[in-house]
Amino acid sequence: MIEHQTSADGTKIAFERTGEGPALIIIGGALNNRRSADMLVPLLAPHFTVFAYDRRGRGDSTDSPPYSPEREIEDLTALIGAAGGSSYTYGHSSGAILALEAAASGAPISKLAAYEPPYLTGQAPDETWEAFRDRVQAAVDAGDRGAAIELFIRHTGSEFDEGMKSMPWWPALLGVAHTLPYDLTLTRDGSVPADRFADINLPALGIYGGASPSWAGAAISAVAAAVPGMKQEKLEGQNHGVAPEAVAPVLIDFFS
Structure with a gap:
């Protein structure tokens, strides 16, 4: 059942809760909505009350421009309120940065797990991150969400396959493509804000895949160096699109 929680600026955040036990909020990354966690939620629900939500502007959530990372933090805080006032959080990619x-x-947040926050990606674009974000925003403003997705994927260092556009999940990507500038704003220039993260005082776990590019492990190491007491875990054979059955046991062990 879809529920809604009102954020500080009036944005309605759509979420679903499944299972019983301590609250665990899943925070998706770029081009994700709450449905992106559909295969992970059943694996966690026997242990936790799992909250999967649409970040602002996605799925059944509303939006209240202009965007800022502070508003997304308010959204998450409001959702934690709906979860009882305290929650575990698991963030993937830019969702890990948000967490x-x-x-x-x-x-x-009482415990935090972060999977491959996109810091230190090693990209050396010929333009500043602000200029790239603005170029993605221009594609969105022109109504060409497909172009925005292509720009974003190529920026990550991956090849863009035109065959993606004929896949059954392509419309879902188009449906959230207008929020790509949000993720780029949240990630900023890709450097780890060590001074801010030094203020994090809670059990934390950084996870990365053994088959991921080298930036993933470097990012987790850099975040762990900033967050006091943060532990690290490497999932052999996994990449940025980590398999639910691979990450679920790690999350269950850590949060339990």
């Missing part, structure tokens, strides 16, 4: 930033700001 870390929220924890650094004092959001009532």
